[in-house]
Amino acid sequence: MTTPERDERFERLFEDSDDPIFVVDPLEDQILDANRAACAMLGYTHAELLATPVSWIHPAELPELSAFVARVVREREGQTIRLTCRTKSGVFLPTETALLARDNGGRLYIFWFVIDRSEHRQAPVDGA
Numbered sequence: 174m175t176t177p178e179r180d181e182r183f184e185r186l187f188e189d190s191d192d193p194i195f196v197v198d199p200l201e202d203q204i205l206d207a208n209r210a211a212c213a214m215l216g217y218t219h220a221e222l223l224a225t226p227v228s229w230i231h232p233a234e235l236p237e238l239s240a241f242v243a244r245v246v247r248e249r250e251g252q253t254i255r256l257t258c259r260t261k262s263g264v265f266l267p268t269e270t271a272l273l274a275r276d277n278g279g280r281l282y283i284f285w286f287v288i289d290r291s292e293h294r295q296a297p298v299d300g301a
Contacts, residue, residue, distance in 0.1 A: 195285035199242045199274075202226045205282070214289055216261035230258050233265065245272045246281065258287065266291045 187194055193211035195204055207222045215222065215230065231238050234256055241254050251273040257265040271286040 193287040193289070195287070197227055197283045197285050198281070199227075199246060199283050200281065202228050211287065214260075214266070214287070215258060221261070231256055232259060233257055242272065242283065245283065246274045249274050255290070 187206075188208050190208055191210055193214045194208045195211055196206040197203065198205055204223055204225060204227060207219065209219075212219055212222055217225065227238075228235060237254070238256065241252070245252050251271055253269060253271045256268055256270050258268050259265055267290045269288045269290055273284045273286075275282050275284065
């Protein structure tokens with residue numbers, strides 16, 4: 174398979190995924206790219222999301238997120254954490270987030286895969 178065919182295949186997989194995927198520059202607190210599912214989950218247009226810092230989306234857990242990202246960057250292995258994501262409207266969604274750090278052309282990227290867990294919340298147990 175030629176490189177353009179491969180690039181096109183990966184672009185389709187990225188865009189057509191039902192799960193939100195972000196490409197992030199952790200050193201600049203910047204979202205470099207996001208697929209349609211990521212925009213829909215957070216309620217942003219693509220352009221708005223690219224102008225929104227990662228820290229704005231995860232303000233409730235910045236110390237935990239910073240430590241987690243540092244570990245992913247250091248170990249270069251995929252790891253998972255539960256976080257909340259703030260939507261454009263200000264609603265916080267519980268998520269499970271997997272991060273994978275990779276270097277490309279001397280630049281560090283983090284691939285940020287998100288599963289919205291808000292629909293999986295359990296009803297409170299009586300008497301609790």
